[in-house]
Amino acid sequence: LLCALLLAASLVKAAPSADEVTYLPGLAKQPSFRQYSGYLHVGQNKHLHYWFVEAQSNPESSPLVLWLNGGPGCSSMTGLLTEHGPFTIQPDGTTLQYNDYSWNKIANMLYLESPAGVGFSYSDDKNYATNDTEVAHNNYLALKEFLRLFPEYGQNSLFLTGESYAGIYIPTLAEWVMQDASINLKGLAVGNGLSSYEINDNSLVYFSYYHGLLGTRLWTDLQNFCCSQGKCNFHKNPNLNCTLRMEEMIQIVEESGLNIYNLYAPCAGGVPGVYREPRAPGGLSSPGGKFPPLSQSLLQTLAAKKGLHLEPPCTNSTASSLYLNAPQVLKALHISPEAPKWSICSSEVNHNYNRLYMTMNDQYLKLLGTKKYRILVYNGDID
Structure with missing residues (x-):
């Protein structure tokens, strides 16, 4: 009986200890919640970097929220460090402050850098040409791998969220997830998304x-x-x-x-x-x-009038770049030596990305037709 209880306990809480971030540089005080950073291995040669922060209270029953930034080719670390993550990068590029409006106050937040070639994610063959269909499938495989590594969150309510080009990423990923009965998908949210x-x-x-x-x-x-x-x-x-x-x-x-x-x-x-x-x-x-x-x-x-270049408009990513590329941060986040230097967006991924969808109408109609999912599409009135 004791052996059975111990086995059950190990199955309930099986987060990979090697990925746990035990000390994060830049904080005056380390967080009370657990966080993990590492790689989700997809297919034969792709390694997608994730940073997972548990909910600040009741993580075992709080929803699991996947977040994707857009581009295509832009890093979800921007969402974590400058938007709604638990920490906000300061202008000095070395200091983090706690975010009073962090989404992890009520949810377990999974920030995924996708596709390979974005942020710290990479492919063994360094081939970063991809398309909407392949990215959707790889994101699904990455989510499955995460739930394999963190089985304690397998039955939590799951919400798929993102912004900008995630208007394509999220509905196409949801098509895969909705077919998987083992995943407790409850809804999706897209902010300022490209849907058409x-x-x-x-x-x-x-x-x-x-x-x-x-x-x-x-x-x-x-x-x-x-x-x-x-x-x-x-x-x-x-x-x-x-x-x-x-x-x-x-x-x-x-x-x-x-x-x-x-x-x-x-x-x-x-x-x-x-x-x-x-x-x-x-x-x-x-x-x-x-x-x-x-x-x-x-x-x-x-x-014809202006050359092709990749530069986020009205965005200063210097602080994020300084912080994420610092040796002590790379070590704390368990970043592979094979990973590229972090940048806010990858021009290589963007330039080699094949966009296949003109609209997400079919995907949304399919999701709405089930009458099972909560869907939020929101847009700012001054952006």
Whole structure:
């Protein structure tokens, strides 16, 4: 009987001790909750870095929340260290402060760097070309591996969450998870997500005008050249005049130095840059994926004027880069020597990423059709 009880106890609490972060540099006081950092091995040669922080109270019964940043190609460490993780990186790049608004006050938070090539995640063959379908499957396999390593969370309510290009990551991952009866999926949440290129393109025009960014002349031209019988198409309009006015509109938003994450806040670093993904079917976006992508015809027009580069707009990642690449932090987080140097976004992953979906309508309809899942799609009114 004693042996059976001991075996049962080992199965209930089986978190990998080698991954536990016992001392995290930069904190004045170490946390009372447990945290883990290591790798989830996917397929034959991919190693996805995770950082898991237990809920600050009742972790055994609190929900498990997976978080993914977007891009494609941007690190979820940004979500952890600058958004809703338990620690907030300070400007000195060495100090962490506790976040009063951390999501781990009520949930067990799993931050995953995906796909391979992003952040500290890597592939043995260094081949970082991928696509939406492969990433969705690999994220599912990574989640399964996490639950194998942490079986005590196997029956907890699971929520899949993310922002920006996670508008693609999360619904496509949910398609895999909803077919797995062993996973207790309860819902998903997407913030400022890319769920439809057409909706993004069309909504950007109205957003810009109603926030006072467009003058009367340009607004009138957009209405005249892009609209017919009360319906406007700013996404893939065959009218060249519409495309040209869209270019003008984008340049106003892009080159005026506005902070696209908060129009009323300063823009760190001055006028922002953007990356352009020539292989993307709708290829203009910020590395966070929050800047609404445009149609291919407009992309080609703009790309001729400005080179391709990867630079998060109005974002200063210096502090995060200094902290995460510090030797003592690499050791504390059990980062593999094979991992790339950490950066906020990977240009290699982004440039070699094949976007397969124009919309997530089918995925959401499939999820909603089950009447089993809670779904939250939220967007800011000034970003």
